[in-house]
Amino acid sequence: MPLDHAFNARLTDPDFWPRYLFEHDDTYEEDHWDEDDRQDEFTARFALGDGHALVLDVDLTYGTYTLDLDAPGLDEPAALGWLDQAHPIPHALRWGELDRLARAFALVDPELRHPGPVLALLATFTVLDENDDPDVMSPLVDAAFRHVRPGAATGLRPETRQWWEWRNLAGSGLTWAATGPDGHLVATQAQERSSRPPLYTLRREDGSFPFAAYADLLTRADRILADAATDPALADPAVATALTRCTAPDGATHLPALAAALRTAGYGQAVLLRAVSDPHDQAEACWAVETLAALPPGSLLTRWYGPSPLATAxxxxxxxxxxxxxxxxxxxxxxxxxxxxxxxxxxxxxxxxxxxxxxxxxxxxxxxxxxxxxxxxxxxxxxxxxxxxxxxxxxxxxxxxxxxxxxxxxxxxxxxxxxx
Structure with missing residues (x-):
């Protein structure tokens, strides 16, 4: 289980998300550090099998959170980034990478519904630029926070707005370049000292980012997503017809027919079947249909949801x-x-x-x-x-x-x- 009982319970506490998202300045004071605070440390391991995993360490006492990569061939988990209120290095994951990983984690572990805790916890380790489309992102981030935290049931979530403002480096000179024989993406920023906001990342050409192991993790995630669309049941004519209807702008109205057709055809991926038949949020059904139809991640979200409020924010x-x-x-x-x-x-x-x-x-x-x-x-x-x-x-x-x-x-x- 990636989130043990204590961590799952802590996610529901009213003070967890304000502290995790630094929504107020809870400066550490030793005099106020009681015995309960000493236990406010958690580790979540989001795994894709064979030793490939992202490892999140959360220390609410000090307000420090680290994201590591564990993989075969690494002597110990390698740092991707960390968050604190002194010298954070938060720019670890690109949006498309996090979305694909969160989908794959959900397929591997039915308890990790997507959008849900993975996206809510790890979105703060992303970096965005001019190429990231808010129409693709905000429905998923909104749904993730609706799933883990009480709040508005519809519309743009304040957590989504804050995340967009914190992690969006559009216009700051951020560029990505494929370097080396394996083409790993390396981040650079023109005039770093004067750029606002500045880029804080290990994904530099001379940095310590575990590029090869991270590329292997992404490859494994992509394979898991692709395999979900190869079930023979998807070739059933009734399934194919229902799936085509679900990829239209009004596709959400055709979900019951798709769920029924998948059951009749004996489709075996329980996570995707649940997502289309009993989604916790429409966004969960949307990414499931994208996966079943082998559509590029996010392409159907723009049809179902239209323009995001972030587009004009x-x-x-x-x-x-x-x-x-x-x-x-x-x-x-x-x-x-x-x-x-x-x-x-x-x-x-x-x-x-x-x-x-x-x-x-x-x-x-x-x-x-x-x-x-x-x-x-x-x-x-x-x-x-x-x-x-x-x-x-x-x-x-x-x-x-x-x-x-x-x-x-x-x-x-x-x-x-x-x-x-």
Whole structure:
């Protein structure tokens, strides 16, 4: 079982996903580390047989998560990436790779329904670029979080929106190139020091990424998916007719006929039969039909679901330099927490402290000079500007306060409304 009883139970706790997805800043404090916290460590092994597996280690106490690859020929599991709140290396998997792997894991282990825990847990280890289509991705990610976490039963999930913003490096200069005799895909990013957002990955030409073993894992996943479409029952005329109807834009309405035809023909893949006859979400039936019809992954999702809300979603990455010299202790955190609350309540984004600058006083004392905030504004930049200005005014911020739009390089002084 890839998710043992304790981990499965932990996934249903109200505080698991907010902590795993870093939805709030739970800074570790030793005084608050009790005995229960010491047990908040879990390992999940997602296997494809013969020693090929992805291994996820979760430590909620420290907020650190590592993704390793285990494979024949490796002396020990090799790191693909990790997540923490200090020096994360999260860009490990491309979307198409994760989707294919999650489908194969589901076929091998009926407990790992797709979209479900694999996608919800491992999506945070992906990296997206201009070639990734939100119409293909968001139905699956939405369905994965609907399956593992209470929330809206329809529409774009907030976890999906956050994931899209965190892992989307479109426009950042990210490129992929096939290198070496085996053509392994290596990531590069032009002008890495100034790129926003930056690429943090082991998948570099001189990196430690286990390219050959990972390619073997993907090959094994593709073989499992292909084998599911070779059952002789799929040649039955009634099955073929029903399957063709299911690949149309209204294909979901023909699922009962497909399920009945598969049963009558004696189709033997229990996971796909369950997915079309009793899906936990329509997206589960959709990928099952894609697999049965040997369609490219995601091609039917665009027909069944149409445009994703992410296709028109916009966000801006801002940095606020907040002067705190001479202010009461905790002033910067107070402003940040209030701004984050207001942005969240308005559905406009979030704010968090990302750093600080210091200066030495005339007496040699080291004093905080600026608190640096990362601010994400969604969809309505003028409304975001207005809310930032109102929050800073409420806390008496000075005219030296500066906001830089990292997306456009514009500089704005919210206290007096001027810009450079």
């Amino acid at each position: 916009r966000h801006w990455d801002l940095q606020l330099d907040l002067p705190v010299l001479g202010r009461p202790f905790g002033y910067g955190r107070t402003v940040t927490e209030d701004l984050n609350r207001r942005l969240a309540e308005a559905g406009l984004g979030n704010a968090e402290i990302c750093g600080a600058t210091m200066r030495r006083s005339a007496t040699g004392e080291i004093l905080s000079d600026l608190i640096l905030l990362d601010i994400l504004i969604r969809d309505d930049l003028p409304a975001g500007h207005a809310l930032i200005a109102a929050t800073l005014a409420a806390h008496g911020a000075g005219p030296e306060t500066v906001v830089t739009n990292r997306t456009t390089a514009d500089v704005w002084r919210p206290v007096d409304g001027s810009s450079d």
